[in-house]
Amino acid sequence: MLPVYFGQNDIIHTVTGSPSGRHKADVVIEDYQGKYNFATSPFPALDSVYLSGVGYRFNLRNLFHNFSGFNLPVPSNSQLLPEAVKGNIVKVKVRVQSVGTIALYENISNVFAILNGGMSESDFAKLGNLFFDIWSQVKGPFLTWQPKTKRVEIQSPEHLYWLQNIVNAEIAITIRYTINRLTFNGVGYVNATTVIDKTLAVKAYEMACIPVRPEIVRQLDSNIDPISIRNITVQVIYAATNYLSEIRDFKVFDTSKGSGSPFSMAANSDTPIYLKILNSFGVWDTLRLYGKLKMSTETERYTVSYERRMSLLDVEGFDLLEANTGSLDQDWLRYMKQLLYARKIYHLTPTGNRELILETKKLPTFETNVGDENATFEFRYVEQNSNYSNL
Template identity: 25%
Template structure:
């Protein structure tokens, strides 16, 4: 039986490094007397090594603000826009690397190189009076992944929060119910961007016989205390999972230590059909996972050799076997042309999925001697065809190593000339699911040394110390550390949600639920990180279901006053700040004036109606008058109703079909600067 979903997970956002990332610095104070010489700066701060809590400056960009847009007296201050990552090969993307699985990997492993924390620091200088401000924004995360442009517009900021909270997708777009050979290398990658983080990650499997009889779920591989924001690589080939020969299909998924499911379920059919040609390409996909494309069609390998020769002067009396041309260099390269074979099911989806291969940055031919790097020579593919029947495609590859000699030895692992080992450096705390200390310490990085004398290997070589790596150094216990302690506990949250209860009885008005997260629920080793996780939990609990379960219900029969809050200070009819003529505003309902002519005061006041309205739906008409020109443009905002109108001239402006409830009193129209 497939595990039940883990509930109440709070998903944290990440930026996509393979897409263009921009940041806008808000415009400096519009009241500056001069904006000449105004400069904006954006500094990018990154960790000094993977998952480090110490940040260093990577780059500072200088820019200018977009010129103030003036149209008919309307002024718009757009600020300065910076593109701090240009997509593939950008400042952030270039710092991240993919984590290819090892040949025939049979353990869960973590990748710390595909995600990274970073900070943006804003700066503004210049202008009159002189401005000199600096502001470091809260920490963000980025992943070496990307979406198609048309999807990035809609999902760029929410893919790893709102989308993943429902889909729990592995990092792949390959169609489900894939056909695989028993011995085929197959992998799934998964991002751990939710809290509470699992204390143990379990790869679970359930297999089925041809008649549909299920085996029941079992745990095949485990990984303890995975790091938040790391990427886990899961080998899911049938041979690694040790499935029995009678298995016809199997499901895989990830669960936590309580066997609560964290991921989607991926299903595979075992293909026992005899295929005379069987090759596999391992390639990185757009989400940063590694997919295997099985090629069962005919193929051919071609060796192309190029030789360089030099002229040699023939000596007097040289024999017939003397060559006047000497071959000084012989190099060759292999090219491989191979067909996918016909797709047996879901051909249209697989045809579209082949786009991933053409867009891939890294790919390898899986052989019995290892993963051989490839370059795809094919640069186009027909990825959609109406009313397709049998579908297959042919691709050409270049094997990216130089051929200078021939041999045909059996596979074996190379032995180093001098034995080497790895030594731990940079001890850090092992944290529990809520970011608190467990009483254990673990080395964050490993450096390479010679095993015979512990001296450093030159050049200096270092890598992260992560679970699943064959050189992983496990944690050690430190009795001086109190389990559950933390230097930076999260602050308490007691805040109303943004959804209103929809299950109240007739005559009652639904209110929000108060979401409470106790102080110290989360911990962290850096300031602010625990609060981020608490805020993520608040966001995950801020739902309509929460409001319907525990939101308030109040009687909705109290009359409501209307009001105008004119926030543009005026001297009679003239705006104090610029000398333009300001708006005079009144409110009417059903041809009755409820709030009379209101002008801006200093300080602003609220002009409240004497008459009231019973709860219901109304058309509220705002009349705006200017005493003369030039006019000061404004906007009218109906508080609490997400309704706003831009005003640039005299006239009547209608807020149509406004639902008025007792809790709105006084229902206020604000008069604001643009």
């Protein structure tokens, strides 16, 4: 398999044995719809840094950050079966050329892969660009830093992502759902377990986007009532006995008979608010907040003065959201750092996804090993309003 690097951490490309002088590097995408070559590369040329005894070094960090090929759309809430998706990862080559010399020097690298994500600087210092060579091969993680056990509801818009960097070819993987549920045996309710396997063809460097919410079970097995489900575990398997991923456990709670739909917008509601956040792997996490919600509006008036009279030119307003997480254990409180670093956040509403900007800049200070705590976050909706309506 090709090396896979995080695009938001250092990617050092070094060239040795070239003539002295100025060098530049061009980067080309090898596999994005086949429309790029070195002459039409969408990236600016990079200047080298020469280190004596080492060679000419180029850092590709953040070069791909705004490349449109990395746009991985928010998964549809109507997706009921696993899908192979492309985006967020591309194959590239680097061409290094000497500048201003009579004898042109040129070096073209082997192909490698860039994933639009990153690690904290402290973790990157420990593991460097070996995450996908060592950690992911041994641990088999899904592309999320969320704790492995998660509370969900029947309607929860949950998705997992798994990167196929195992074999440099298309393979048929098995998504294994293990369903634990209550069933009536004529006398009372007893626990029952059902294993459902769904096969999916995934090419090298594609991702399996795996929906997890209990509603999908009816699509996989019409005999199972989602209301009866107590928990679902998910794992990726190949050829029946090769376990390619970790196991994720989703504990199911039924809120349909409680305070209403989890999409409820009622202020101070105890029902959850669902967010999709672009995590540090560059894919989408689902985050639900169970605490109190407050909605407000902030406006700004633009005026002009003429002959000692003030006139109103325009009014602009933004909707604001304040949401509390509800009670969280220590693992989930640590994960809330991910929300602070998320570059995209969407609020899932009955009428569509509304983009948010996080206004909160700091997590509260939590005491360790003292049980569950909570945190409050403030958001601003990105759309700007100049009028009011109420459909």
